[in-house]
């Protein structure tokens with residue numbers, strides 16, 4: 141078997157849809173099916189997203205009382221989380237070249253300072269696991285409150301549910317921007333986050349029999365943004381999620397029965413979706429779309445190998461014949477084990493060189509810190 145060749149990704153029926161992935165599943169169900177089936181990502185997670193997960197975990201640990209709310213403890217917790225994350229990255233064949241995070245996330249220190257600042261100002265609610273409930277109503281409050289639909293098909297953890305003077309409010313911590321830049325309105329939250337909170341509200345009702353009075357998005361910097369909860373609308377979103385669960389699983393079952401076209405029905409290839417998808421080297425729909433229309437705005441080079449040269453500076457150069465013309469990818473690392481696929485490549489093989497930096501002509505490209513190469517023949 142050739143080094144760097146993509147194995148067929150497996151598919152399995154979904155066990156559940158998480159509110160945090162519902163909008164993504166509406167955009168491309170195949171990506172979520174690949175993830176739910178336990179396939180390892182074929183491309184490295186963006187190191188900036190890794191830092192986002194560290195920030196989210198730190199805030200959760202502070203909110204639940206697992207980390208003491210003083211600077212010394214928070215700095216120690218941050219260092220531990222970074223070190224654990226880097227340990228996981230070192231175990232990944234695609235991410236080990238992105239360690240340490242400080243060398244690959246230019247604003248890491250700014251984000252650390254902001255995270256600790258936010259953590260110092262956070263209310264500590266305690267853990268739901270510890271069984272914190274209000275005395276008057278016995279409503280479940282605290283951090284990481286599990287909620288699910290009565291049929292179990294939609295479910296997830298709410299970051300925080302707390303009691304205000306008017307009723308229960310649910311809150312989600314966000315490490316990145318919560319504003320929808322496209323609307324032109326400063327205070328409009330991203331639609332996917334609004335849908336997520338509405339879905340959590342419907343699940344809170346199905347789990348405990350009470351509607352939250354409101355919902356909030358808490359960013360790293362600035363005030364929490366409120367989201368209006370209208371039960372009728374939330375119930376409709378939950379019905380949509382149930383419907384999606386049923387239709388996706390019906391198609392996955394069709395694929396298992398040997399109807400490979402079912403996979404195509406699950407896929408929605410498109411530049412804005414595929415660019416964030418870590419399964420695209422193994423996605424048949426993406427491969428086909430790349431061959432048919434070039435997926436021009438994506439940072440990938442897919443086509444037939446025309447030549448492979450090892451330059452005098454010990455860097456590889458690969459010429460690729462693509463649907464949009466010939467492209468030369470330069471300055472590819474050699475000798476550190478990063479691009480094991482290159483040495484096995486032969487002229488005429490189909491190659492995918494993902495996450496490159498194109499020049500303005502898109503005829504020439506260079507390596508980035510996330511460039512990954514696969515033989516797709």
Ligand code: SF4
Nearest residue numbers: 168171409414417423
């Ligand atoms: S590469 Fe695109 S079409 Fe394929 S699973 Fe990912 S998002 Fe969907």
